[in-house]
Amino acid sequence: MAISELQLPAGVNGCAHGDAGQLAEALAQRVAAALRQALAERGQATLVVSGGRSPVAFFEALAQQALPWAQVLVSLADERWVPVNHAASNEALVRRHLLRGAAADARFLSLYQVAGSHEQAAELADAAVAEMADIDVLVLGMGDDGHTASLFPGSAHLRQALQADCPRRVLAMLAPSEPTQRLTLTLPVLARARLPLLAIQGQAKLNTLSAALLPGEIVELPIRAFLHSPLEIHWCP
Ligand SMILES: O=C1O[C@H](COP(=O)(O)O)[C@@H](O)[C@H](O)[C@H]1O
Helix, strand or coil: CCHHHCCCCCCEEEEECCCHHHHHHHHHHHHHHHHHHHHHHHCCEEEEECCCCCCHHHHHHHHCCCCCHHHEEEEECEEECCCCCCCCCHHHHHHHHCCCHHHHHCEEECCCCCCCCHHHHHHHHHHHHCCCCCCCEEEECCCCCCCECCECCCCCCHHHHCCCCCCCCEEEEECCCCCCEEEEECHHHHHCCCEEEEEEECHHHHHHHHHHCCCCCCCCCHHHHHCCCCEEEEEEC
């Protein structure tokens, strides 16, 4: 199956790339162009990216883009509740692969918070995110289980996080794999993104996407909450 064979809703565009390197370069150029437009219109830009394992090449390509990085605020769609020196930290990934060279001038808004409990960390992150303007460019990833950000099927706060009028910007979520304790931006914050992008690699994720396009519950495959206009999906085998 190829992305061109999927029945995407109106306003959802699928872009196929030959390999991970080509996807990373094309996505970096697309994101940089949208950030330049936001900077021209508003003088500042907000970029929210995802973590995991797959965004490394994209981050490195984006860091090479000529941008007035000091006017860009970078944050994460979700974080693992682990310190920044932990191997699984999404913030560490961004700092290592994106915020380097000229891109080190960007401001980074951390979701990770030192706190006595996971719930309390989410409350502190919620307050920290209050200062973030609406997202100009959002780059989502997706797990094979259909989670995006840290909106995991079966997690206790999932229904609350997916409510269009959820009053919280950040909620504590539980993932099925280590580290289980996560912090996620909620749907209303993510859904306000001016340019939402979804970047996925491999046949397994395309199969999940194909399943998510069939009628069904959002809580079973949370990526469904984003499969409507506007959305650009970038995929490579
Ligand atoms: O746990 C996470 O997983 C997803 C997917 O990661 P990938 O490496 O399979 O693309 C990611 O989007 C999310 O930010 C991360 O915390």
